[in-house]
Amino acid sequence: MIVLSGGSGKRLWPLSNDVRSKQFIQIFRKEDGSYESMAQRVCRQIRQADADASITIATSRTQVSAIHNQLGEKNVDISVEPCRRDTFPAIALAAAFLVDVKGISRREAVVVCPVDPYVEDDYFRTLKEMKALAEEGDANLVLMGIDPTYPSEKYGYILPESAGRTAAVSVFREKPDAGTAAEYIRRGALWNGGVFAFRLGYVLEKAHALIDFSDYHDLYAKYEDLPSISFDHAVAEKESKLQVVHFSGSWKDLGTWNTLTEAMEETSIGDAVMNETCRNVHVINELNVPLLAMGLHDVVISASPEGILVSDKEQSSYIQPFVDRLDQRVMFAEKSWGSFRVMDVEEESLTIKVTLKAGHRMNYHSHRNRDEVWVVTAGTGRTIVDGMEQQVRPGDVITMQAGCRHTIIAESELKLVEVQLGREISVHDKQKYELEYE
Amino acid sequence: MIVLSGGSGKRLWPLSNDVRSKQFIQIFRKEDGSYESMAQRVCRQIRQADADASITIATSRTQVSAIHNQLGEKNVDISVEPCRRDTFPAIALAAAFLVDVKGISRREAVVVCPVDPYVEDDYFRTLKEMKALAEEGDANLVLMGIDPTYPSEKYGYILPESAGRTAAVSVFREKPDAGTAAEYIRRGALWNGGVFAFRLGYVLEKAHALIDFSDYHDLYAKYEDLPSISFDHAVAEKESKLQVVHFSGSWKDLGTWNTLTEAMEETSIGDAVMNETCRNVHVINELNVPLLAMGLHDVVISASPEGILVSDKEQSSYIQPFVDRLDQRVMFAEKSWGSFRVMDVEEESLTIKVTLKAGHRMNYHSHRNRDEVWVVTAGTGRTIVDGMEQQVRPGDVITMQAGCRHTIIAESELKLVEVQLGREISVHDKQKYELEYE
Numbered sequence: 001m002i003v004l005s006g007g008s009g010k011r012l013w014p015l016s017n018d019v020r021s022k023q024f025i026q027i028f029r030k031e032d033g034s035y036e037s038m039a040q041r042v043c044r045q046i047r048q049a050d051a052d053a054s055i056t057i058a059t060s061r062t063q064v065s066a067i068h069n070q071l072g073e074k075n076v077d078i079s080v081e082p083c084r085r086d087t088f089p090a091i092a093l094a095a096a097f098l099v100d101v102k103g104i105s106r107r108e109a110v111v112v113c114p115v116d117p118y119v120e121d122d123y124f125r126t127l128k129e130m131k132a133l134a135e136e137g138d139a140n141l142v143l144m145g146i147d148p149t150y151p152s153e154k155y156g157y158i159l160p161e162s163a164g165r166t167a168a169v170s171v172f173r174e175k176p177d178a179g180t181a182a183e184y185i186r187r188g189a190l191w192n193g194g195v196f197a198f199r200l201g202y203v204l205e206k207a208h209a210l211i212d213f214s215d216y217h218d219l220y221a222k223y224e225d226l227p228s229i230s231f232d233h234a235v236a237e238k239e240s241k242l243q244v245v246h247f248s249g250s251w252k253d254l255g256t257w258n259t260l261t262e263a264m265e266e267t268s269i270g271d272a273v274m275n276e277t278c279r280n281v282h283v284i285n286e287l288n289v290p291l292l293a294m295g296l297h298d299v300v301i302s303a304s305p306e307g308i309l310v311s312d313k314e315q316s317s318y319i320q321p322f323v324d325r326l327d328q329r330v331m332f333a334e335k336s337w338g339s340f341r342v343m344d345v346e347e348e349s350l351t352i353k354v355t356l357k358a359g360h361r362m363n364y365h366s367h368r369n370r371d372e373v374w375v376v377t378a379g380t381g382r383t384i385v386d387g388m389e390q391q392v393r394p395g396d397v398i399t400m401q402a403g404c405r406h407t408i409i410a411e412s413e414l415k416l417v418e419v420q421l422g423r424e425i426s427v428h429d430k431q432k433y434e435l436e437y438e
Numbered sequence: 439m440i441v442l443s444g445g446s447g448k449r450l451w452p453l454s455n456d457v458r459s460k461q462f463i464q465i466f467r468k469e470d471g472s473y474e475s476m477a478q479r480v481c482r483q484i485r486q487a488d489a490d491a492s493i494t495i496a497t498s499r500t501q502v503s504a505i506h507n508q509l510g511e512k513n514v515d516i517s518v519e520p521c522r523r524d525t526f527p528a529i530a531l532a533a534a535f536l537v538d539v540k541g542i543s544r545r546e547a548v549v550v551c552p553v554d555p556y557v558e559d560d561y562f563r564t565l566k567e568m569k570a571l572a573e574e575g576d577a578n579l580v581l582m583g584i585d586p587t588y589p590s591e592k593y594g595y596i597l598p599e600s601a602g603r604t605a606a607v608s609v610f611r612e613k614p615d616a617g618t619a620a621e622y623i624r625r626g627a628l629w630n631g632g633v634f635a636f637r638l639g640y641v642l643e644k645a646h647a648l649i650d651f652s653d654y655h656d657l658y659a660k661y662e663d664l665p666s667i668s669f670d671h672a673v674a675e676k677e678s679k680l681q682v683v684h685f686s687g688s689w690k691d692l693g694t695w696n697t698l699t700e701a702m703e704e705t706s707i708g709d710a711v712m713n714e715t716c717r718n719v720h721v722i723n724e725l726n727v728p729l730l731a732m733g734l735h736d737v738v739i740s741a742s743p744e745g746i747l748v749s750d751k752e753q754s755s756y757i758q759p760f761v762d763r764l765d766q767r768v769m770f771a772e773k774s775w776g777s778f779r780v781m782d783v784e785e786e787s788l789t790i791k792v793t794l795k796a797g798h799r800m801n802y803h804s805h806r807n808r809d810e811v812w813v814v815t816a817g818t819g820r821t822i823v824d825g826m827e828q829q830v831r832p833g834d835v836i837t838m839q840a841g842c843r844h845t846i847i848a849e850s851e852l853k854l855v856e857v858q859l860g861r862e863i864s865v866h867d868k869q870k871y872e873l874e875y876e
Contacts, residue, residue, distance in 0.1 A: 013730075273760055277753055288783065289743065290764045292451070294757065295750025296737070303746055305727065310748050312733025315715055319732065322711055326728045343781040344791050344855070345726065348832065349815035351791070351855050353782050371833050375811045375857040377787035394786065395809050395859045397835055417782070417789050417857050419813040421833045 001046055001127070002079075002094045004087060005039065005059035005067070005115040010323040011256055014307035015284065017330065022255070023115045024066045024334070027284065029265045038116050038254070040070050049124035056102075057115070058094040060084060068336035077102065082223045088234040089226045092207035093219055095200050100216035106201030109134035112231075113195045118263050122249040130197035130245050133166065139243035141236060142197040143169065145190030147248055151181035156192030156232050158244050159184060169242035174232045193247060196231065206235050257282075257300045257309070257316035270303075280313070286332075305331035305341055337361065338410075343417075350420040356381070356410035364407040364433045370422030372406070374398040379414030383407070384435065405433055439484055439565070440517075440532045442525060443477065443497035443505070443553040448761040449694055452745035453722065455768065460693070461553045462504045462772070465722065467703045476554050476692070478508050487562035494540075495553070496532040498522060506774035515540065520661045526672040527664045530645035531657055533638050538654035544639030547572035550669075551633045556701050560687040568635035568683050571604065577681035579674060580635040581607065583628030585686055589619035594630030594670050596682050597622060607680035612670045631685060634669065644673050695720075695738045695747070695754035708741075718751070724770075743769035743779055775799065776848075781855075788858040794819070794848035802845040802871045808860030810844070812836040817852030821845070822873065843871055 009022055016022040026035040036044065039057075046053050056077040057067055064078055079094040091112055098104045111127045111134075130142045145158045156174045160167035172192070176184065211226060213219040236242070254260040261282035267274065270285030277295045285291045286304040293301060300316055302309045307326065311319070331342045337360035344351040356362070356379075364384065374383075376396045383390050383398050385406045392398070392408070400406045402422065408414070447460055454460040464473040474482065477495075484491050494515040495505055502516055517532040529550055536542045549565045549572075568580045583596045594612045598605035610630070614622065649664060651657040674680070692698040699720035705712065708723030713732045723729045724742040731739060738754055740747045745764065749757065769780045775798035782789040794800070794817075802822065812821075814834045821828050821836050823844045830836065830846070838844045840860065846852070 014727075273764070275753065275756070275760060277750070285746070287746070289452075289745040289769060291746040291748070292757070292760055292764070293748045294760070295753030296748060299734070299748070301746075301748055303741075307727045308723070308725070308729040308739075308741055308746065310729070310731045310734060310737070310739055312715070315713065315733030318713070319730070322713060322730055322732070326711070326730070331727065343789065344815075346815055346853060349853075351781065351815070353789070373813045373833070373835055375813070377782075377784055377789070377857060377859065395811070395837075397811055397837055399833075399835055415784060415787075417855065419815060419855050421815065 001053050001055050002091065002098075002110055002112040003042065003046075003055060003057045003076075003115050004090060004112060005057050005063055007060075007084065009255070011317075011320055012260065012302075013319060013323040013326075014304040014309055015286070015302055017306055020066065020332075020334065021063060022260075024063075024070060026070075027260065027264065027269060035269065037070055038118070039067065042113075042115055042117075043071055043076065045119075045121060045124050046127075049121060049128060056094055056098060058090045065336040066334055069334050069339075073336070082220060084228075085223065085226050086228040087231040088207075088210075088229045089223065091196075091231050092203060092211070093216070093223065095203045095207070096213075096216035096219050099200055099204065104200060106204065107199055109197055109199050111195065111197045116254065117193075118252040118254045120250050123247060123251065126245055126247045126249070127195065127197075129166070130195065133243055133245065134197035134199060137199070138241075139168065140198065140202050140241045141239050142243045142245060143172070143236065144193035144195035145244040145246045146193045146251055148181075148185050148189065148191045151178045151185055152191075153178055153181060155181075156236070157181060157184040157189040158192055158242075159187060159189045160244050160246070163188075165246050167244055167246075169244050172232075172236055172239075172242055174230070174237055190244065190246060192232065192236075193251065196236070203235070210234065257302065257311065257319070258313040261300050261313065272301075348421065348423055348425075350425050352418050352420070354416050354418055356408065356414045356416075358410055358413050361409040362407045363430075364405055364435045366403055366405045366431050366433070367420075367422075367429045368431070369402060369424040369426070369429050370420050371402055372400045372421070373419045374400075374408065375417045375419075377415045377417060379410060379412045381408055381410040381412070381414045384409070407435070439491050439493050440529065440536075440548055440550040441480065441484075441493060441495045441514075441553050442528060442550060443495050443501055445498075445522065447693070449755075449758055450698065450740075451757060451761040451764075452742040452747055453724070453740055455744055458504065458770075458772065459501060460698075462501075462508060464508075465698065465702060465707065473707065475508055476556070477505065480551075480553055480555075481509055481514065483557075483559060483562050484565075487559060487566060494532055494536060496528045503774040504772055507772050511774070520658060522666075523661065523664050524666040525669040526645075526648075526667045527661065529634075529669050530641060530649070531654070531661065533641045533645070534651075534654035534657050537638055537642065542638060544642065545637055547635055547637050549633065549635045554692065555631075556690040556692045558688050561685060561689065564683055564685045564687070565633065565635075567604070568633065571681055571683065572635035572637060575637070576679075577606065578636065578640050578679045579677050580681045580683060581610070581674065582631035582633035583682040583684045584631045584689055586619075586623050586627065586629045589616045589623055590629075591616055591619060593619075594674070595619060595622040595627040596630055596680075597625060597627045598682050598684070601626075603684050605682055605684075607682050610670075610674055610677070610680055612668070612675055628682065628684060630670065630674075631689065634674070641673070648672065695740065695749065695757070696751040699738050699751065710739075786859065786861055786863075788863050790856050790858070792854050792856055794846065794852045794854075796848055796851050799847040800845045801868075802843055802873045804841055804843045804869050804871070805858075805860075805867045806869070807840060807862040807864070807867050808858050809840055810838045810859070811857045812838075812846065813855045813857075815853045815855060817848060817850045819846055819848040819850070819852045822847070845873070 012022045015025045023038040026037045058079045079097040133142045159171040161170045268283040272283040272291045275294045280298045281296045283301045338356040341353045450460045453463045461476040464475045496517045517535040571580045597609040599608045706721040710721040710729045715733045717735045721739045776794040779791045818831045
């Protein structure tokens with residue numbers, strides 16, 4: 001199973017931003033009362049449908065930390081795209097990764113699905129059927145068809161040759177104009193659900209036909225030079241041997257606050273109080289202060305260390321241009337080793353809180369233009385400062401002059417306050433080093 | 439002029455709370471683009487009407503820091519009430535303060551007014567007239583009469599003996615029932631504006647009649663035993679020689695978000711963006727992250743380190759019981775020496791940011807149950823730790839074990855990050871000491 005984990009949308013600001021994509025927002029309540037993200041939910045559902053499913057996530061470097069953080073380092077493989085190049089190069093790279101790195105046979109069938117559909121278990125049973133069809137080999141490519149609701153110009157249209165759950169495809173057409181779309185719908189067409197099943201060898205052949213490369217490593221090296229082209233245009237639209245499996249279950253695209261809040265089980269997450277005159281109000285409060293909502297109708301409120309959104313639900317679809325204009329520092333980020341939060345910004349100082357997971361560490365690094373002070377507030381671990389190792393516990397203070405190499409290794413979960421001091425504080429001022437004894 | 443600065447209302451939460459009363463919220467735009475609070479506005483207006491006016495603010499101990507901070511330490515006198523005992527004890531104590539501490543003659547007339555009416559300059563001209571009438575002495579007590587708008591049961595009613603701007607009073611009646619109020623209005627009564635003018639000696643006589651005390655210091659010592667009684671009930675309602683001055687200018691009670699935002703000159707203060715579909719929306723954002731409002735009507739949004747309010751404007755009048763239920767730590771406070779803000783709360787640590795004004799210092803103090811670390815982030819000054827003095831500048835780190843006596847003195851404006859560490863962190867864990875060389 002290849003899961004496509006896409007870009008850094010801002011339509012769910014302030015919870016999504018340049019470093020946290022919407023699929024990592026933990027907003028869906030699980031049975032045990034905790035919350036999971038879209039990425040966690042989809043991977044859990046894949047495993048529930050097939051306990052032995054092996055999952056490869058195709059994504060960019062910026063998401064690797066979040067994936068390790070939320071899904072664990074050993075539960076999924078990651079095919080890292082060196083840069084963004086639409087779905088065809090991403091799928092080709094993931095296929096080459098599976099064959100050349102993971103040693104999977106080219107005859108093996110895989111299913112490619114997006115990370116962000118909000119669906120139920122029947123969806124994943126359909127994926128298994130698609131994979132089985134791809135293995136049978138009557139078609140080169142198996143698509144998922146979804147019942148269309150209106151003649152949208154944003155979807156691909158699949159015209160089956162016959163009625164029934166599974167059928168050969170007579171026409172596949174990406175994003176036609178509204179008139180053509182209406183005509184397709186009249187003739188019984190389905191929307192393309194963005195899910196594909198095929199044998200790995202099939203996609204590698206297509207890739208070799210379009211791109212000159214030898215193996216995974218060569219493709220990876222050439223990735224930046226590849227054109228941006230969708231799998232639909234590059235492969236699906238040109239293929240004559242297509243099959244479709246009709247999926248008529250629940251399927252939601254939770255890309256806006258309006259649709260996302262519809263999928264929330266409660267009206268609020270975090271510290272929030274609503275009075276009895278609120279109607280159809282959803283609050284997601286990631287700040288550690290209370291939020292009080294009174295007398296509101298059809299409103300979504302979302303507060304995070306990045307900012308605060310208060311929006312009429314319908315209006316929330318139009319958020320993107322406003323967020324683009326907010327020129328802001330990343331105030332919170334989850335990393336594979338833990339997380340950080342900016343607590344205070346002054347002209348010549350920056351104070352952040354760092355949480356390191358047990359067993360994790362920072363890179364061994366130095367800064368040219370700033371001094372730093374650590375105050376350990378919780379947990380135990382070891383610091384290495386210019387090669388000198390030291391045990392640390394709450395209350396310990398470590399001061400580091402500019403140029404001094406440093407890291408901290410968490411034994412238990414470790415929290416610290418880091419004060420950065422200097423005239424030119426920048427995230428780019430960081431030199432990394434190998435630790436010699438490693 | 440005695441200005442009564444009342445209690446710690448929560449109706450303007452999250453900007454007002456137990457330590458910041460609504461009269462100290464800086465929300466009114468001045469000509470130079472900066473903002474002033476109700477307390478600053480009223481004192482500025484008093485001085486504009488009478489450059490020589492001497493102002494005494496009658497208030498509780500908890501407000502002394504905020505008053506010094508906003509009005510300066512030398513511009514106003516403060517009559518500190520040891521505890522809250524309604525307006526009659528407060529006015530009597532302030533009168534005794536003026537006579538016994540400030541040495542003002544008992545024959546001198548003063549005006550008492552509340553700190554929070556939102557009024558224009560004509561109001562203060564009326565106060566001067568009232569003072570002049572009190573000095574003439576035709577009446578013992580001069581009241582301000584305001585045009586009533588409906589038979590409210592919350593106001594006092596003043597029935598003048600004759601028409602005209604100034605008149606003797608035939609009846610003064612506190613808070614009658616609605617029927618009686620309507621009858622008074624029919625007969626030409628005015629609302630009591632809560633402003634009184636009298637000779638100091640008059641109020642001291644009334645005080646001696648009700649309370650057994652010798653002078654200011656004795657009254658101060660006995661203050662806690664005094665009954666809570668309003669000046670209207672204790673004095674005005676019983677007085678037969680009353681005059682009224684009719685004030686017909688603009689007069690607003692900005693006690694709720696609804697009325698307060700009406701007096702704002704702009705629709706937002708702080709980092710806020712509203713899209714074009716917002717109508718009658720006001721935003722006050724004291725946080726250092728952006729706030730985006732979309733598609734809202736008749737809504738007030740207020741965000742501070744204490745919390746976030748999003749409310750329909752009319753509904754905002756009903757905020758009190760909800761705020762009472764929020765059991766929360768004070769996250770931000772202005773003090774006479776500067777301010778502090780809580781940045782992070784953990785089970786066994788608390789991180790705050792402290793800003794000291796130039797020339798100011800903390801008390802010399804120690805804590806039984808916590809260690810502390812200071813990291814200076816801006817400015818210069820001196821620390822004294824267990825009697826040892828040391829110059830400090832940005833980047834300096836001071837560690838203090840529990841029990842260790844410490845203070846910091848700001849030479850220029852000084853900022854520091856304070857990390858508190860311990861199992862029982864409490865604001866009550868503080869022992870103060872005199873500095874020996876002082």
